[in-house]
Amino acid sequence: MEIASLHVLGKRIAAFFSRVRPARVIALWRVLRPMEKIIFLACFGIACVGIVWLGIHAYETNTTIIPARGGVFSEGLVQQPQSINPVITNGNETDALLEALIFSGLLKPDGQGGVMPDLAQSFEMKNDGTVYVATLRDNIVWHDNQPLTAQDILFTIDMMKSPALQHPLANFWNSITVQALSDKTIAFTLAKPYVFFPQYLTFKIIPKHVWENVPVNQFLLSELNSKPIGSGPYQFKKLTLDSTNATKQYTLVRFPRYYGSGPYIDTIAIKFYPDTAAAENALRKKEIASFANIPWDDIRAIEQTQRIITLQKPVVPTTIALFMNMNADILKDVLFRKALAYAIDNNAIVQDVFHSYAVPLDAPALVASSTQYIFNPTQSQIFLNALGWKDTNNNGIRDKKMSSRAKTPTELDISLIYLDAPDMQAIAGHIVKNLHDIGVNVALTALQKNEFMNRIDNKSFELILASETTLTGSVPDIYPFWHSSQQAILGLNISQYTNKEIDRIVTDIRKANDPERINILLDGFANRIRADVPAAFLVRPQWTWAIENYIHMPDILFINTPAQRFARANEWYIYTKRIWNN
Missing domain, CATH: 3.40.190.10 (Periplasmic binding protein-like II)
Incomplete structure (x- = not known):
């Protein structure tokens, strides 16, 4: 109802009541029977409520709620x-x-x-x-x-x-x-x-x-x-x-x-x-x-x-992952890296460390969901057996002779460093247990921030538990983290990963304006990363x-x-x- 028409209606109602004399109303009231008085009052009440409702409805229909200052x-x-x-x-x-x-x-x-x-x-x-x-x-x-x-x-x-x-x-x-x-x-x-x-x-x-x-x-x-x-x-x-x-x-x-x-x-x-x-x-x-x-x-x-x-x-695009130094002798074989990735129970980390306030990953955050490296320690053991790592002395840790001249086998030991913080400590504990269950002994070291960053800058580690956050919105710029040119000291390619296809993909993403093209490139990136396993991607915490x-x-x-x-x-x-x- 328009405000102008409401104004006309109001004038008509006022004109009607101006013609009603109080004496006539009183006289009418006196001759009404009790039941008629009840009916009259009910009708009058309904009319009043209707008028009020019409007024409120007209006000709400013809006005808009907006923010007000204060507080x-x-x-x-x-x-x-x-x-x-x-x-x-x-x-x-x-x-x-x-x-x-x-x-x-x-x-x-x-x-x-x-x-x-x-x-x-x-x-x-x-x-x-x-x-x-x-x-x-x-x-x-x-x-x-x-x-x-x-x-x-x-x-x-x-x-x-x-x-x-x-x-x-x-x-x-x-x-x-x-x-x-x-x-x-x-x-x-x-x-x-x-x-x-x-x-x-x-x-x-x-x-x-x-x-x-x-x-x-x-x-x-x-x-x-x-x-x-x-x-x-x-x-x-x-x-x-x-x-x-x-x-x-x-x-x-x-x-x-x-x-x-x-x-x-x-x-x-x-x-x-x-x-x-x-x-x-x-x-x-x-x-x-x-x-x-x-x-x-x-x-x-x-x-x-x-x-x-x-x-x-x-969503905060933070990826927590177990990065593997591709230049470390023990991590150069892709089957070994896959064995580690399959052995880690991401869902247990989500439940126990983050109380379900995290998303499991198998690629960097915003790139892919968890679809391939589902917890499968049996597959890990198959890969390690294929590489010759077996528990010959039944002590729970796999071993093998590293050369034909070796008289005694070498146990499967690997080192892992992490930032000394409660969440990272809890995640590292899960990783140590998961890897021990497949026969891998992990030497765990917690580091303070300065030493931790120094080890990243100098790529001085075998395994490192770390987090990365992209800063480019909902489409991640992954070039700084995965292009081979970023391996140098202070570079963010933590795993020292080199792959010409990945170099091309992360470079093309920086030039692509078409969202569909970007998604195709990100899918290609995820598939290649999953195949090469430079890291075991764990979770994206929920902020x-x-x-x-x-x-x-x-x-x-x-x-x-x-x-x-x-x-x-x-x-x-x-x-x-x-x-x-x-």
């Missing part, structure tokens, strides 16, 4: 912040989370595995994918109300390229020519097409006018790292410390001159706790509205709480985030990093209101 959102964290500065990378997830709220990029993750405009109002690919041109929105300002221009983008990239900051993308940006065509337009020229380039334009911009007078070698010491100035939906308001000078709370407030939609929530409070148990207790007591990175064995208890909490479970139901947000189905869950925080809201339709 406070609180997130619990355990890790203390260090440097809230996008060009300082230290692996601190808390820094990255705060940067996602305070700073902006040309593009940002859309929560579906792709990207969407952020600072850029338009983004265009030219010259067959070797040139990208981004145009900034109008009237973008920093939190200190200074204008944001193309010069800020160039300055940020220059800082990422600075040797003093050792940014992981320094080499990437050194290979790209960046030009400011105007204060609002930036051109990026690549040496060759790279379909994943838009994913790299989600980097956060820092203000040139704030940082240009700070020597690069003093960036880490600047107070601006704890009281940052950005251009994102939320700006820094207050830093609260506890009695030990540890960070107790970061308070952010909505930026009124934000260029995009929203933000709607007035205040975001990031609260810090000494450990996971304290943060989970705060969630139960409603001191915070959300908490992420929940330990696998605690998730079930959170799910069963009586509070109305949603468990967000976006979990508990959040109150009253926080409304766009669907978050895919993130590359935990901080990306805040990429669209400007669209979050707690309250709603109605507006009349046009």
